[in-house]
Amino acid sequence: xxxxxxxxxxxxxxxxxxxxxxxxxxxxxxxxxxxxxxxxxxxxxxxxxxxxxxxxxxxxxxxxxxxxxxxxxxxxxxxxxxxxxxxxxxxxxxxxxxxxxxxxxxxxxxxxxxxxxxxxxxxxxxxxxxxxxxxxxxxxxxxxxxxxxxxxxxxxxxxxxxxxxxxxxxxxxxxxxxxxxxxxxxxxxxxxxxxxxxxxxxxxxxxxxxxxxxxxxxxxxxxxxxxxxxxxxxxxxxxxxxxxxxxxxxxxxxxxxxxxxxxxxxxxxxxxxxxxxxxxxxxxxxxxxxxxxxxxxxxxxxxxxxxxxxxxxxx
Ligand SMILES: *[C@@H]1O[C@H](CO)[C@@H](O)[C@H](O)[C@H]1NC(C)=O
Ligand SMILES: *[C@@H]1O[C@H](CO)[C@@H](O)[C@H](O)[C@H]1NC(C)=O
Ligand SMILES: *[C@@H]1O[C@H](CO)[C@@H](O)[C@H](O)[C@H]1NC(C)=O
Ligand SMILES: *[C@@H]1O[C@H](CO)[C@@H](O)[C@H](O)[C@H]1NC(C)=O
Numbered sequence: 173x174x175x176x177x178x179x180x181x182x183x184x185x186x187x188x189x190x191x192x193x194x195x196x197x198x199x200x201x202x203x204x205x206x207x208x209x210x211x212x213x214x215x216x217x218x219x220x221x222x223x224x225x226x227x228x229x230x231x232x233x234x235x236x237x238x239x240x241x242x243x244x245x246x247x248x249x250x251x252x253x254x255x256x257x258x259x260x261x262x263x264x265x266x267x268x269x270x271x272x273x274x275x276x277x278x279x280x281x282x283x284x285x286x287x288x289x290x291x292x293x294x295x296x297x298x299x300x301x302x303x304x305x306x307x308x309x310x311x312x313x314x315x316x317x318x319x320x321x322x323x324x325x326x327x328x329x330x331x332x333x334x335x336x337x338x339x340x341x342x343x344x345x346x347x348x349x350x351x352x353x354x355x356x357x358x359x360x361x362x363x364x365x366x367x368x369x370x371x372x373x374x375x376x377x378x379x380x381x382x383x384x385x386x387x388x389x390x391x392x393x394x395x396x397x398x399x400x401x402x403x404x405x406x407x408x409x410x411x412x413x414x415x416x417x418x419x420x421x422x423x424x425x426x427x428x429x430x431x432x433x434x435x436x437x438x439x440x441x442x443x444x445x446x447x448x449x450x451x452x453x454x455x456x457x458x459x460x461x462x463x464x465x466x467x468x469x470x471x472x473x474x475x476x477x478x479x480x481x482x483x484x485x486x487x
Contacts, residue, residue, distance in 0.1 A: 198223075199221065199280050199283045199285040201221075201278060202218035202220070202258070202277070202278055202285070203288065204218060205291075206290070207262075207290060208259075210302060211382075212263070212323065212378075213323075214263050214299070216252070216260050216274050216276065218258050227256075228280075229254070230254055230255075231249040232249060233246065233265040236268075236272070239273065246275070266296050269296055269377060274293070275289045296377070297380075299378070301373055301380060303385035304322060304373050306318070308369050309390065315332060315358040315369075316356065317355070317356045317358050325377055326373050327347045328345070328374065329344075330344045330371045331370050331371075331384075332344070332359065332370075333367070363392055363395075364393070364394050
């Protein structure tokens with residue numbers, strides 16, 4: 173009886189082991205594993221496993237540090253576990269310019285394929301650098317560049333010049349610390365001229381440059397600057413309005429402190445300081461008069477000293 177039971181257990185065990193072995197063998201490992209790395213963004217690709225069913229894939233990575241000091245432990249690539257796609261963004265797995273091993277396996281139900289490894293291992297130094305897209309704009313009389321966002325690993329060298337003056341090339345080093353920073357001021361431009369620019373991307377961690385972008389040009393029209401100039405003036409006036417109001421308020425208050433309701437002696441009136449004080453005192457008394465006297469004051473000042481006196485009498 174005991175022998176029979178042992179036999180049955182043995183048979184079941186053998187069936188189970190061979191079954192699971194068959195599962196492993198049935199599900200082939202992914203093939204043709206490759207890394208596509210462009211502008212420090214790394215994507216692991218593999219050919220899909222051609223079996224019926226919903227096959228998924230999982231990816232692991234191992235940097236030089238793990239293979240040398242961490243007993244060859246593998247790290248599960250985040251966002252690359254049990255995925256249906258046969259490629260995965262492994263950018264976040266690579267954070268040093270050393271060799272990284274990658275392996276991927278297929279999963280179908282309870283079955284898992286063997287691991288298939290990327291050969292040779294990947295080093296981000298081999299990333300392909302492409303020139304960024306560049307857009308030039310004129311804002312008022314300012315030349316503004318918009319550079320494609322490449323992430324925090326990059327800075328950019330922008331070269332710009334006035335068309336026809338190619339000997340005079342200006343260079344700007346642009347560091348874009350965040351994605352929100354898209355426009356960069358390059359320099360001032362002249363009305364009616366054409367300006368051109370090119371850009372080179374520089375990957376800081378690997379100290380390599382992309383090739384130069386296509387040349388992009390922009391024409392500054394004759395009216396440019398005038399409109400913005402007007403806008404500026406309008407803006408300044410708007411911004412100053414509360415200040416002027418505050419000053420007027422302060423003047424009114426000051427009047428009670430420093431300008432008693434008495435006649436100012438003639439001797440004081442001769443002095444510029446006295447004159448200003450007088451003006452301030454007057455302005456405190458009546459708003460409409462304030463405007464009037466300020467206008468008169470400036471108007472007459474430009475005539476010279478003789479009318480200066482006349483003006484004081486007028487006030
Ligand atoms: C491997 O994949 C690349 C592109 O992903 C393809 O061009 C190439 O033909 C594939 N090689 C094999 C042997 O399947
Ligand atoms: C296949 O598996 C993926 C991941 O588990 C799941 O999102 C998807 O719905 C499945 N598709 C089918 C047809 O079962
Ligand atoms: C890949 O991952 C990196 C890092 O998380 C991210 O910056 C980048 O936008 C991703 N690329 C795509 C195409 O999803
Ligand atoms: C990248 O280009 C800039 C601008 O031309 C240059 O100053 C720098 O030396 C270059 N760096 C490398 C590593 O080639």
